[in-house]
Amino acid sequence: MRRIQSRVNINSPEYQENLKANEARLGEFHRRQNAARHERPQRDLDRLARQGKMLPRERLEMLLDPGTPFLELSTLAAGEHYDGDSPSASCITGIGIVAGREVLIHANDSTVKGGAWYPMTIKKIVRAMDIAIENHLPVIHLCDSAGGFLPLQSELFGDKYFAGRIFRNQAILSKMGCKQLSLVFGHCTAGGAYVPALSDYNVIVRGTGAVFLGGPPLVKAATGEEVTVEELGGADMHTSVSGTCDYPADTEEQAIAIGREIVAQWSKKKKWDAQQQAPEAPYYDPKELYGIIPANIKTQFDMMEVIARVVDGSRFHEYQPAYGKTLICGFAHIWGYKVGVIGNNGILFNDSSKKAAHFIQLCNQNKTPLVFLQNITGYMVGREYEREGITKDGAKMIMVQAGSEVPKFTIMTNGSYGAGNYGMCGRAFDSRFLFSWPNSEISVMGGEQAAKTLATIKTTQLEREGKTLSEEERAKIYSDVTDDFEHQSSAYYTSSLIWDDGIIDPADTRNALGMAIATAMNAPIEDPRYGVLRV
Amino acid sequence: MRYTFKIGDELVKVAPRSLADELVLTIGDKDCQVEFEHGKDDRCHLTLDGKSYESWVARDGDDIYLKMSGSYFKVTAIDPCAAAAGASAGAGSISAPMPGVVVEVLVAEGDRVVEGDKLLTIESMKLQSTVRAACDGVVGHIHVSAGSEFNKDDVLVEIESDS
Known part of the structure; x- marks a missing residue:
């Protein structure tokens, strides 16, 4: 096949001007990406350390095969929403290699509001599981979530693509023969309890892991029964009495090691024969x-x-x-x-x-x-x-x-x-x-035309209400509308x-x-x- | 399949055929039996019709340099597809690909340009694009100026070609 003949002149003023602009853009991108991945309030990090929990990315690193790539998805999800309170939409999703198998990983991020699901968290998890369905991938769930973020419950519960879709997708994946494994590091309450329950395999950590439809306070309010977390949904109860969970683990590290062993038992499915040839790096950088x-x-x-x-x-x-x-x-x-x-x-x-x-x-x-x-x-x-x-x-x-x-x-x-x-x-x-x-x-439509159209509508409206607008006010409406439009297009x-x-x-x-x-x-x-x- | 090589200034057409484990090259109307073995570094052992030659081969991009029996050759493989690339373009008038408006005229009448040089910046459907010279030559009449509106197929600039 013929090589493309590039006409780019790297010494041209145009190239240099673009380079400057794009280096600034990349700086901003890497800054945002790093913040979404790693910057958390100290008190949340302290809380996790007190509970003896690893950070979500430490768990991920321990789970993945060494030296293999991880295709992280939607790192900047929810970055411009909820005043930045849900970095990366409070979860990590992506495709990686575990025990030599390509898997989709969905990990709750308990460094943010106890891993509570914001509306965008659910959108991100549902999208990740759609990816698993479309591409026939097994899924590993790293569970550590407080459940739905209650103040925004109307935006995350009840509609077709809201929280219920996660469990629906789990059932569909299972029906398709795509394996699922849950590693329960924290509480899985209410809907969240179905994530391990609908998985083919799950591992639960003693002391910190728990699975129940209603936690102790809810049980007390509902029936008056007083019960501890361990009795209600702890690792030993579920693995020896209810059969809701399969393997108890003493530590997170052990749970991950057991999880890797489980994945190693899964048969490797044959991929589509894409007639792949030997890769060659691009001739141009x-x-x-x-x-x-x-x-x-x-x-x-x-x-x-x-x-x-x-x-x-x-x-x-x-x-x-x-x-x-x-x-x-x-x-x-x-x-x-x-x-x-x-x-x-x-x-x-x-x-x-x-x-x-x-x-x-x-x-x-x-x-x-x-x-x-x-x-x-x-x-x-x-x-x-x-x-x-x-x-x-x-x-x-x-x-x-x-x-x-x-x-x-x-x-x-x-x-x-x-x-x-x-x-x-x-x-x-x-x-x-x-x-x-x-x-x-x-x-x-293009930003300029849209801003012009919107600004005209707004000024006409104000004039109809009897307001007379100065040139300055008009200019301000136009620039406000343009700024909003540009921001929402970015x-x-x-x-x-x-x-x-x-x-x-x-x-x-x-x-x-x-x-x-x-x-x-x-x-x-x-x-x-x-x-x-x-x- | 037939390959064309440029050796020095000469174009040579070569048709290879494999017979059992032998390679036969048809060059012009002659057949030539070839055995070839890559040695260490750039050294090669080449046998043509039973006669043995020691030679050195080096590659530089698409060019191959060959030293054989005390002579040097530069060999370039000619890609027959390369000449077929793209649409025919050339001298003459450059007309508007779509309706739009001229943002900037970047050349003056009489300017010398080479293929790919920018002539005009135009805007259409919210997109600014560059009209470039399709050949080397001299800028003839410029039919538009900054701010002019034009329709599809209107002539924008004329280029008088060198060739």
Whole structure:
């Protein structure tokens, strides 16, 4: 396969300006990531130490095979919500290797409000378990949670994708034959009690671990019965009397060691034969992406330069190189896995949309996973394009993309606006994994137009109420609206809402995709079939 | 399958065939039997039609340097796909890929440009993009200025090609 010929000049002022902007963005990203992972109030750390508990990340490190990678998901979830009270949405989720098996890990973070589940915690856990279902992964739950965060109970209990979905997903996983193991380090109360109960295997730590539907205070209030934690749901009772738990452990370390031994008993399932070839590092340095991603989000850049810094050997077989050139389609390898790459190089026109639809069908027939590199302001508007059928051509692209059977992976590299987000496999279209770059933005339309529209509505409203606005007041409304809109479009805000599976350093894109594809190969790829195309 | 190599200034077409465990190269209308063994460092043992040669091979990117019987050769593999890449582009007028507005004109009439040089910044559908020279040449008439609106296929700039 031919190597892409890069046209990037690393000495150009443009490159240097971008580099400066992106280094600042990366500094901010790493600062936020580090805070979400490690910065906790001292009193919470002291409390854990008093209880003789390990930090959640220490448990994780002890559980994972040494020297293996861990693909952490949604580290910055809830980062822009709850006044920052729920860093990383109070839990860790990700894919790692335990006893040589790929597993999904869900760990409560008891350093934050006793591991209580905020609404976003539940969204993150449900998403992680959806990943397990879609990719046929076993799951290990590290349980240590106070239960639902009561002040926000109306946002986490009762609806389809709220807390109940965690247990529903556990049951579905079990039905599919995906194994589950719970390691009970702390209390699992009420709904939380079902996490170990619905697992195929569980281990419970003496003294700190407990499983019950209602804790001692609730039991006293309900029936007047006085009972201790140990009697009600301690390790010895559950492993020797009720049979709710399987293995007692004296320490957390022992519980993890028993857990690793349990996972080692699980049969290794055969993966999908992806005809993987030997991986080859990109010819062009992925770190050069920092000089390619523009300082200003409105500035166009060549997606081919991005592909050259993600795929094996920077080699790319371009499909229809002369047709619909605002969309790049072609075949490449990532960590030895063949993929079809679809990347934006401008607005989606009629020809580029039809090209996408055709290429996606080729990939489905060939059972080649698809990688979408989004930088899209939308489908072209205007009389000429409507007459050519831009809406129905866009519909073709959406129809075959949504109907794809091959695993899809999406990277938000820059802008993602309007219907372009749909066509290019945005969150609603079931990418197996979706990652964002720190510079990226998502919104229903471009920030400037949206701010203008919103500011006009607001000023008209105020004027109707009889207020006369000075130029200064108008300018303030406009800048407030713009600031809000920009904030809510930013990757930090959308990642806080879990519209993606996490923000990644652009230079790590290849590694993240490599792990994501390897994970997806645990599930078979079905034969292609689609809905009705408006031809 | 036939490969094309550039050896010095000469283009040589080579068709390899495997017969049992022998390699036969058809070069022009002649067949040549080849045995090849990589030795230590860059040293190789090469046998052509039964005659043995000691040679040294070094690789530099896509080029191979070969020393054989006291002579040096530079060999470049020609990729037939490379010439097929992309759409045909060239001199003449550069027209608008879509309707939009000119943000900035980056060249003046009479300027010398090389392929890939920036000519204009345009904005359309909230996105600023760069119109670049498709060949080496001299900037001819510029039909637009900053702030001009244009329709799809309107001519923006003319380039007089060198070739």
